[in-house]
Amino acid sequence: MTSANAQPLQLFSMQWTDFMHNKQIWIALGVITHQIISSYESDHTFHIILPAWALFWTSSGVVEYTTGPSQSALEVLSTVGSSAALYFGALISSILIYRAFFHRLCQFPGPFFARLSKLYALNVTSKGPYYEGVDRLHQKYGSIVRTGPQELSIVDVDAISVLNSGTSKAKKSAWYDHSRFIEGVSLHTARDKTYHREIRKSWDKALGASSLRHYSPRINRHGTQLIDQLARRATKGEAVNISDWTNYYSGDVIGDIGFSNDFGMVAAGGRNELMKSMHDAGPLISYLNHISWCGNLILRTGNGLGAKPMVDFMQWAYKVLRHRKKNPPEERDIISWLLDPKDEDIPLNRNADARVMIAAGTDTTASTLTWLIYELCRNPQIQSRLYKDVLRVAGDKIFLDIDDIVDLPYLDDVINEGLRLHPAVCTGVPRVTPPEGLKIGNTMIPGNVNTWIPMYTLHRSPKYFAEPLVFEPERWSSKPEMVINKHAFIPFLTGPHKCVGWQLAMREMRSVVANLLLNFQVDFVEGDDGESVNRQAMDCFAVQAGPLNVKLTMRK
Numbered sequence: 194m195t196s197a198n199a200q201p202l203q204l205f206s207m208q209w210t211d212f213m214h215n216k217q218i219w220i221a222l223g224v225i226t227h228q229i230i231s232s233y234e235s236d237h238t239f240h241i242i243l244p245a246w247a248l249f250w251t252s253s254g255v256v257e258y259t260t261g262p263s264q265s266a267l268e269v270l271s272t273v274g275s276s277a278a279l280y281f282g283a284l285i286s287s288i289l290i291y292r293a294f295f296h297r298l299c300q301f302p303g304p305f306f307a308r309l310s311k312l313y314a315l316n317v318t319s320k321g322p323y324y325e326g327v328d329r330l331h332q333k334y335g336s337i338v339r340t341g342p343q344e345l346s347i348v349d350v351d352a353i354s355v356l357n358s359g360t361s362k363a364k365k366s367a368w369y370d371h372s373r374f375i376e377g378v379s380l381h382t383a384r385d386k387t388y389h390r391e392i393r394k395s396w397d398k399a400l401g402a403s404s405l406r407h408y409s410p411r412i413n414r415h416g417t418q419l420i421d422q423l424a425r426r427a428t429k430g431e432a433v434n435i436s437d438w439t440n441y442y443s444g445d446v447i448g449d450i451g452f453s454n455d456f457g458m459v460a461a462g463g464r465n466e467l468m469k470s471m472h473d474a475g476p477l478i479s480y481l482n483h484i485s486w487c488g489n490l491i492l493r494t495g496n497g498l499g500a501k502p503m504v505d506f507m508q509w510a511y512k513v514l515r516h517r518k519k520n521p522p523e524e525r526d527i528i529s530w531l532l533d534p535k536d537e538d539i540p541l542n543r544n545a546d547a548r549v550m551i552a553a554g555t556d557t558t559a560s561t562l563t564w565l566i567y568e569l570c571r572n573p574q575i576q577s578r579l580y581k582d583v584l585r586v587a588g589d590k591i592f593l594d595i596d597d598i599v600d601l602p603y604l605d606d607v608i609n610e611g612l613r614l615h616p617a618v619c620t621g622v623p624r625v626t627p628p629e630g631l632k633i634g635n636t637m638i639p640g641n642v643n644t645w646i647p648m649y650t651l652h653r654s655p656k657y658f659a660e661p662l663v664f665e666p667e668r669w670s671s672k673p674e675m676v677i678n679k680h681a682f683i684p685f686l687t688g689p690h691k692c693v694g695w696q697l698a699m700r701e702m703r704s705v706v707a708n709l710l711l712n713f714q715v716d717f718v719e720g721d722d723g724e725s726v727n728r729q730a731m732d733c734f735a736v737q738a739g740p741l742n743v744k745l746t747m748r749k
């Protein structure tokens with residue numbers, strides 16, 4: 194019995210030793226792993242791959258210790274370590290050599306290190322907002338730049354409809370799955386076109402013209418409160434960081450019309466916990482946004498590795514939603530179009546919708562408003578002209594309701610020009626090409642490639658806008674020759690994924706800019722050029738504008 198058992202064990206032991214010491218096998222396994230990983234969307238599967246590796250190498254160590262020739266822990270470590278070094282060396286070399294020299298994107302120009310790894314984005318972000326780095330790459334390499342191993346950044350008006358129209362074969366890239374495991378799928382992160390179409394119908398009603406009319410009195414109240422608070426500071430001669438105040442305002446509006454919740458930030462002159470966590474997460478998100486597999490891993494650590502603010506934000510958003518579910522309001526709010534009163538619990542996807550409503554509905558509007566104010570300070574003649582127009586409509590009023598602001602085309606020109614030079618989603622939106630690839634102009638873009646159309650660079654391209662860096666609102670009315678191709682203006686995107694909140698954003702921005710100018714002359718604080726708004730901006734998919742200190746002088 195004993196000798197019969199000993200034989201197979203001995204055989205296994207010999208084979209195991211051959212296996213562990215066979216260099217060719219480990220090199221082959223490394224190359225095969227590369228083939229497997231690149232054959233599917235592996236971006237968000239590293240939480241499975243990493244433990245699988247750890248388990249495999251630990252088990253190998255145990256087998257080596259119990260049946261192999263290694264006698265001590267050190268010998269086991271050396272044998273398993275050599276095999277692992279061969280395996281990972283082959284895997285990494287295979288990936289890098291393929292990406293650098295044989296990848297289907299090799300024909301496209303771009304920095305060499307961007308070919309090798311998306312970690313290149315960390316280098317770009319360390320020098321300033323990511324979109325500025327991408328802009329520099331386009332200045333250097335032209336309209337199509339390889340910004341990652343499997344990624345192109347494309348500044349071409351033809352790409353817009355090819356990638357974003359209702360009939361486009363491109364779809365949202367794997368980037369949108371970054372936090373799917375923790376909070377479900379929102380309208381924004383829905384990659385399934387049928388599901389997106391279905392849920393979009395409810396969102397369209399929630400933010401359509403008739404709902405917006407219904408929310409107007411509430412939006413007006415927040416506008417009045419903002420102007421009151423700013424007036425108090427202005428009479429004391431205090432400078433205000435307008436970037437903070439636009440955030441308080443847009444956050445309060447979403448709290449109120451989104452969830453019938455009083456966030457109270459304008460009244461308190463400070464962020465609530467929800468906004469604090471969202472903004473505390475900004476620096477990490479600005480780094481991880483372009484290496485979403487890494488963000489996904491960090492998020493899975495819960496509160497570890499700096500993920501705490503992101504997790505806190507999700508939990509706060511959930512609290513707001515739960516509170517709203519338990520306390521249904523009398524008046525309709527945005528979430529009332531999305532929640533089914535028959536549901537006892539909150540479905541995971543509604544939680545994701547709540548989070549996106551807060552994130553997409555606040556920073557975007559707040560940052561655009563901040564940059565608009567920055568441009569009005571830089572261009573006092575435009576500010577004066579707009580003030581005159583606002584005054585004409587206002588007459589004796591000291592506050593204009595949203596519905597009063599209908600006959601102010603110059604205001605919309607100013608806002609559009611702000612959106613052109615400072616689009617809130619500067620780097621654009623990631624779309625993956627279908628397996629057969631697609632053609633943009635005369636260029637064939639291969640299949641399964643992630644593409645971005647960087648709005649910041651597109652909107653500043655001399656191909657599409659004359660004197661592109663000049664803030665000239667009249668290009669949208671009396672100087673149409675300054676808009677060479679109006680289709681290149683896409684601050685809210687186009688197609689089925691066009692921003693569902695664009696009309697709300699426009700109403701908020703009209704209200705704040707008109708009432709701000711009606712009540713104050715706005716200038717940079719003495720000795721300050723306002724550039725902190727650009728220098729300290731963070732590209733977190735939507736941009737967070739940096740601080741902007743302004744002096745407000747009461748008009749009356």
Ligand code: HEM
Binds near residue numbers: 381561616685697
């Ligand atoms: C100036 C303000 C805003 C700008 C520039 C802006 C821009 C955009 C852009 C470019 C997208 C496309 C994103 C993508 O496909 O990944 C988008 C989508 C979206 N936006 Fe906005 N946005 C603004 C304000 C708002 C507001 C106030 C809300 C209100 C809740 C909102 C809610 C959304 C949602 C839910 C989506 C996803 C739409 C979909 O995929 O069907 N946005 N926005």
